[in-house]
Amino acid sequence: MAGKVVTITSGKGGVGKTTTTANLGTALAVQGLKVAVVDADIGLRNLDVVLGLENRIVYDLVDVVEGRARLRQALIKDKRYPELCLLPAAQTRDKHAVNADQMAELCRQLAQDFDFVLIDSPAGIEQGFRNAIAGANQVLIVTNPEVSAVRDADRIIGLVEAAELGAPRLIVNRVKPTMIKQGNMMSVQDVLDILAIGLIGVVPEDELVTISTNRGEAVVFDNYSRAGLAFHNIARRLLGQNVPFLPLEEPAKLSWFARLFGLGESKR
Amino acid sequence: MSLSGDGRKKEDITIKGTASGLLIRLRDEADASDLEELLLELETRLQQGARFFRNAPISVDLGRRELQPAELEALQDLLVRYEMRLESLVSGANATRSAARQVGLPIRLPSLANTHAPTPPETDNAGPGLPFDSAEALLVRRTLRSGQVIEHHSDICLIGDVNPGAEVIAGGSIMVWGMLRGTVSAGVVAEKVKNAIICAIYFNPAQLRIGDLLTRGPELKVQPEMQPEMALVREGRIVVEPWTRHKF
Numbered sequence: 001m002a003g004k005v006v007t008i009t010s011g012k013g014g015v016g017k018t019t020t021t022a023n024l025g026t027a028l029a030v031q032g033l034k035v036a037v038v039d040a041d042i043g044l045r046n047l048d049v050v051l052g053l054e055n056r057i058v059y060d061l062v063d064v065v066e067g068r069a070r071l072r073q074a075l076i077k078d079k080r081y082p083e084l085c086l087l088p089a090a091q092t093r094d095k096h097a098v099n100a101d102q103m104a105e106l107c108r109q110l111a112q113d114f115d116f117v118l119i120d121s122p123a124g125i126e127q128g129f130r131n132a133i134a135g136a137n138q139v140l141i142v143t144n145p146e147v148s149a150v151r152d153a154d155r156i157i158g159l160v161e162a163a164e165l166g167a168p169r170l171i172v173n174r175v176k177p178t179m180i181k182q183g184n185m186m187s188v189q190d191v192l193d194i195l196a197i198g199l200i201g202v203v204p205e206d207e208l209v210t211i212s213t214n215r216g217e218a219v220v221f222d223n224y225s226r227a228g229l230a231f232h233n234i235a236r237r238l239l240g241q242n243v244p245f246l247p248l249e250e251p252a253k254l255s256w257f258a259r260l261f262g263l264g265e266s267k268r
Numbered sequence: 269m270s271l272s273g274d275g276r277k278k279e280d281i282t283i284k285g286t287a288s289g290l291l292i293r294l295r296d297e298a299d300a301s302d303l304e305e306l307l308l309e310l311e312t313r314l315q316q317g318a319r320f321f322r323n324a325p326i327s328v329d330l331g332r333r334e335l336q337p338a339e340l341e342a343l344q345d346l347l348v349r350y351e352m353r354l355e356s357l358v359s360g361a362n363a364t365r366s367a368a369r370q371v372g373l374p375i376r377l378p379s380l381a382n383t384h385a386p387t388p389p390e391t392d393n394a395g396p397g398l399p400f401d402s403a404e405a406l407l408v409r410r411t412l413r414s415g416q417v418i419e420h421h422s423d424i425c426l427i428g429d430v431n432p433g434a435e436v437i438a439g440g441s442i443m444v445w446g447m448l449r450g451t452v453s454a455g456v457v458a459e460k461v462k463n464a465i466i467c468a469i470y471f472n473p474a475q476l477r478i479g480d481l482l483t484r485g486p487e488l489k490v491q492p493e494m495q496p497e498m499a500l501v502r503e504g505r506i507v508v509e510p511w512t513r514h515k516f
Contacts, residue, residue, distance in 0.1 A: 043415060044415075045433075049432075054432065054433075054474055055474040055475050055484040055485045056475075056484060057451075057475070058475075058482065066288070068287070091414060091415045091433045091435075092415050092416070092417045092435060
């Protein structure tokens with residue numbers, strides 16, 4: 001049975017598409033699935049850096065499309081989970097090096113070997129975005145609780161619906177509960193009121209994300225990270241499990257204790 | 269290797285398929301037509317196969333012909349009219365290369381795989397069949413940023429830094445007078461592998477290749493000391509050594 005191709009996109013840049021792709025991919029691999037993450041941001045690649053695999057790149061997506069390398073040669077195994085593979089983007093080319101048909105074909109091939117194929121979309125609504133959704137079975141929209149990000153997400157949702165890729169699902173990233181409480185930030189509900197699509201995850205702002213990104217490791221390995229926990233939950237929801245949403249308030253001081261005794265929300 | 273062999277009829281324009289698309293070669297020898305005529309002839313050829321050429325990635329080898337920016341634009345216009353994608357110009361002439369830079373066209377230097385030897389001088393001493401410009405090392409005075417590539421069929425000397433995501437590809441050796449953090453490939457030309465080295469004042473490449481050998485930068489981001497180092501092939505492996513020990 002062919003695997004599922006999931007594109008992670010946002011419209012606006014800097015909302016956390018790459019972080020989400022890297023962590024979701026890792027979390028799915030932790031669940032024992034075969035996962036390929038594909039960097040569709042040709043010319044501005046990042047996913048390799050976030051996963052700490054930059055120095056292993058020999059061939060890239062464009063090499064595969066243009067026939068200089070076989071798909072298998074270009075895939076890079078993750079350091080910890082060999083079931084997780086990265087197909088890196090080319091850095092020296094641009095979005096026009098690949099067209100939507102080629103991308104769709106690539107996704108089809110990957111889906112034969114992997115349970116999940118996660119596509120990290122570039123920002124924007126042009127060729128790069130078109131390529132990124134070309135082979136998708138499902139689209140996840142990442143946004144932040146900010147008017148500009150939500151506006152762009154709305155635009156993207158329109159385009160995804162027009163492309164008849166089924167209902168996209170929403171990840172609200174970098175949520176700051178204290179700011180929401182003070183009335184200084186849109187709440188998740190405010191965002192949902194505007195976008196009106198199904199929610200698949202809420203990821204709280206977390207300094208540990210910055211730290212792990214700089215180290216080239218996924219934050220899902222950090223047992224203390226609430227963002228990491230949120231990504232694990234999104235992975236499980238992608239698998240069809242019914243996982244309750246995390247309370248946004250921070251019971252953080254208690255949580256390590258709870259986890260020690262297997263209480264609270266288990267991770268795996 | 270020479271396609272302009274003496275016995276054959278000399279065509280001013282040859283079009284052939286390569287691994288990276290079509291290569292149009294405009295002959296540069298003294299007896300070839302001038303550019304205006306060449307472009308007319310090229311147009312005729314393109315007309316004949318318009319459907320075949322549409323959307324094809326094209327490289328144009330200009331040999332050592334010296335072109336002005338306006339002439340390059342004329343060439344580009346022609347290709348655009350036939351809906352061809354100009355991937356790169358190959359030129360062995362400095363004047364043409366700087367004209368291309370002005371016009372904003374991607375240029376490549378001739379390489380062994382993708383160029384023809386010049387008409388041999390009368391006193392052909394039957395040396396190894398090196399391409400023209402074989403002695404020409406490339407001196408670059410700039411910083412290479414992510415996504416930028418410098419490719420040259422011979423040695424490259426770069427004054428500046430090579431940032432992560434940037435690439436230096438040389439037929440021979442690479443010397444970086446600055447910080448090396450990107451990807452470097454030396455010894456791409458088979459004859460030059462043996463003596464290929466890579467050296468830098470601060471040596472911390474993401475990946476380095478000499479010929480067919482490949483090695484990665486350290487996994488843990490330990491900051492190497494700020495001292496010049498050099499990579500070379502010894503007993504079939506890439507080794508990196510501090511510069512101080514070397515005497516040539």
